Amino acid sequence: MxxxxxxxxxxxxxxxxxxxxxxxxxxxxxxxxxxxxxxxxxxxxxxxxxxxxxxxxxxxxxxxxxxxxxxxxxxxxxxxxxxxxxxxxxxxxxxxxxxxxxxxxxxxxxxxxxxxxxxxxxxxxxxxxxxxxxxxxxxxxxxxxxxxxxxxxxxxxxxxxFVIFVCSYAINFVLRPLVRIQEKAKQIQSHYFGEPLPVPTTKELRDVTVAVNQMTDKLKEQFEEKTKLHSKLEQAAYVEPVTGFGNRNYFNRRLDAWLKESGNGILVLIQIASIEEMRKSHGWQKRDELMVVIGHYINTIFDNDETVIKTRTSERDFILIVQESDKREVELKLKQLATYFSTVEIQELFDNKNIYSAAGVKVSHKADKESIVALLDQTLIAAKESTSGVSVVEIEPNCGHIHTRTEIKEALELAISESHLSFRHQPVFLYNSIEPEHFEVFTQVHIEGFKNVTLGTFISVMNEHKLGSDFDKNIIAKAFEYAKGNESQVLALNITKSAMKNYQFIMWLCNKVKDNCESKDRIVFEFNEDSVLNDMDNVNTLCECLNELNFKYGIDRVGRNFESLSYLKSVHPDYVKVDHIYTEMVLKNDDDAYFVDSLCTTIHNLDIKVIATHVENEMQLEKLKKYNFDGYQGFVIPAKALAL
The missing domain is CATH 3.30.450 (Beta-Lactamase)
Structure with missing residues (x-):
């Protein structure tokens, strides 16, 4: 009572x-x-x-x-x-x-x-x-x-x-500060700090309120310090300090992840010739100032687009992964970037006037890393020999027809409208449980004659033409119907990036979950970290709706970006799935494992479960237990067919 x-x-x-x-x-x-x-x-x-x-x-x-x-x-x-x-x-x-x-x-x-x-x-x-x-x-x-x-x-x-009514109102008014303290205690328990409580006039409650506000400020400060510490560790390990771009370690990890997950876009190599001579003649400081200017030029040309991964891998090399991009558009941007290097301020720093060359390899069909890198080196040689200093080529498929994006779009629309879809589901386990926490649903689109097109190309076309909303509506409707007759399984549904950008889809989804409140314990929603960072308004709207109806939700690919994890305080998911880069860090290099431990500890401070992804065998599973993961997912327990 x-x-x-x-x-x-x-x-x-x-x-x-x-x-x-x-x-x-x-x-x-x-x-x-x-x-x-x-x-x-x-x-x-x-x-x-x-x-x-x-x-x-x-x-x-x-x-x-x-x-x-x-x-x-x-x-x-x-x-x-x-x-x-x-x-x-x-x-x-x-x-x-x-x-x-x-x-x-x-x-x-x-x-x-x-x-x-x-x-x-x-x-x-x-x-x-x-x-x-x-x-x-x-x-x-x-x-x-x-x-x-x-x-x-x-x-x-x-x-x-009448007396009881008056007394109830008076007591409720007097106890209002105590209710605020109770709510604040619950927020602190969930590691959400919010604004300080107003100080009441009642002496006893005033003292308690002041103490709670001081404790909240202290806990908030501790959490922010831990978040900053993790960011500093990450910056030191993966950020090139002069330009703020990723370093070679970061590039290698992002390239592997990009090719494994999507493999659609353009790999760009920008090389600044004679930079060593320039450093010797003008000094380290002048060279670093020039690198900062070049970094600014690159950010300006590519509009700080979140789909562009920018790295500086050596003293003279910048490598970009331009995801979901058009070959001609990237080629024009690289030529536009070349104009910056023809200015008097930069030219006078170099003895050699041909200081800029840029090469690009467009990947839209299946290819291995070695082939792409080798072709990029060949293209850079060709770029140096050309008058513009820029060359962009497209990697040829091993066999079959090169499909245009229009053909892929039309095939996707047909497959979605006619539900040419099949489903698999993979369990997610917590370390302290023998029963699955939930099953993540994977969808395969069946399109005849497009076997040489990468998954990333399909996703790119889907996002470009905003097909994600129709795609997700189809799957979500099927999942709710499935949940009505299968109370033993909890399904986790991924929401595509293009759907999260669509406010009308968010409203549709809110209405859909309101109509299916009885499925709140059998349906879970997921969206990736990019959506949180770039579509925060839609994310907050969806989270408020899901929280109100007691639906659980999680964030996928957490930690992939260099952004602070402070967004977790406002979104506060039930769990996060950290990017598989961190799983590979633990498994490949023990020296990098403290980054993983720092990431998990920071997230745990918000009372959020942390799930490791891409766990492939029992040996990896045992090793990951040491680093504060709550659960795991991967080929250690493969996905099975699901009849939605």
Missing amino acids: TLFKEIVAVIILTFCINLMGVLWLQFDSTKEYLTNQLESDLENMSSSLTIAVAPHLESGDNVMIDATLNAYFDGGYYKKISVTKFDTNEIITKEMEVAVDGVPQWFLDLEILSPPFIENEVTSGWYQVGKIKVVGHPGFAYKQLWTSFVQTIIWLGGLGL
Whole structure:
């Protein structure tokens, strides 16, 4: 029971006790008054009756005695009148039952009133000829007593309700700071700190509120320090300090992840010739200043696009992974970038005037890393020999037709509209559980004749033409239908990046979950970190809706970007799946494992579960246990077919 209810209960109990006391005093006073009235009436009546019946008792005229009794009995309100004749011991009696209109029988049965009576002896001269006994009728007294009782109950009951209402409002107002403290404690438990609490005027609550605010600030500061520490460690390991781009380690990990997951886009190599000579002649500081300017040029040309991964892998080489891009558009941007190197300020720093060359390899069909890198080197040689210094080529498929993006779009639209889809689901386990936490659903689109097109190309076309909303609606509708008949499985559904950009889709999804609230324990939603960083408004709208309806949700590919993890405080998912880069860091290099431990610890501080991905065997599974992961997912337990 809440403190508010306990206080109100005490007030009600106290009021009821007082009410009972007041009722009893009122009741007893009324009863005594009515009894005195009856006794007074009986005295007058008995004296009159004694005088009236005396001659008839002396003469022994029973008829007149009876007539006299009838006259008095009918003219008054008495329960019983009796006359006893001493000479014959005969008793003449008139009696009326106690029944009162408007008074319930149970009240009469309580026999609260003892009817008063009076006895007078009738004399004739010095002789006693009889005795008269008159018993008052309590009906009128019961009527008055009942009426007084009901009126008192109504008045005190109404007054009690009013007092309880006023007290409840007052208590609620007084305890409002305590409620805010309770809510703040729950927020702190979930590692959400929010704004400081307003300080109340009540001294005791004021002291507690100030203490809670100080504790909140301290915990918030500690969390931010841990987040900054993780960011600093990550920056030191994966960020090139001069330009702020990723370093070679970062490039290698992102290239592997890109080729494994999508492999669609353009790999760009930008090389600045004679940078070593420039450093020797102008010094380290001048070289670093030039690198900062070049980095700024690259950011300007590519508009700080989140789909472009920028790295500086050596003193003279910049490598970009331009995801989901068009070959001609990238070629134009590289030529535009070349114009910056023709300015007088940069040219005067170099003896060699041909200082800029850029090569690009477009990947839209399946190819291995070695082939792509080898082709990139060949293309760079060709770029150096060209007049523009830029060359972009597309890697040829091993066999088959090179499909245009329009052909891929039309094939995708047809497959989605006709539901040419199949599904698999892979379990996600927690380390402390033998039952799956949920099953992540994977969807395969069946399109004939497109086997040489990479998954990344399909995803790129889907995002480019905003097909993700229709794709996700199809899958979500099937999943809800499946959940109605399968209560034993929890399905995790991934929402595509293009769908998360679509506000109309977010509203559709909110309405869909409202219509299927009974599935809240069997459907989980996931979206990736890029959506959180780039579409925060839509993400917040969706999270508010899911939280309101008690649906769980998670974030995928966490930690891939160099962004702070502070967004987790506002989104606060039930779990996160860290990018498989971190899994590979633990498995390949023990020296990098502290980054993983730092990441998991930072997320755990927000009371969020951390899931490792791409776990392939039992040996890896055992090794990952050391680094604060709560669960795992991967080929260690392969995905199986799912009939949605």
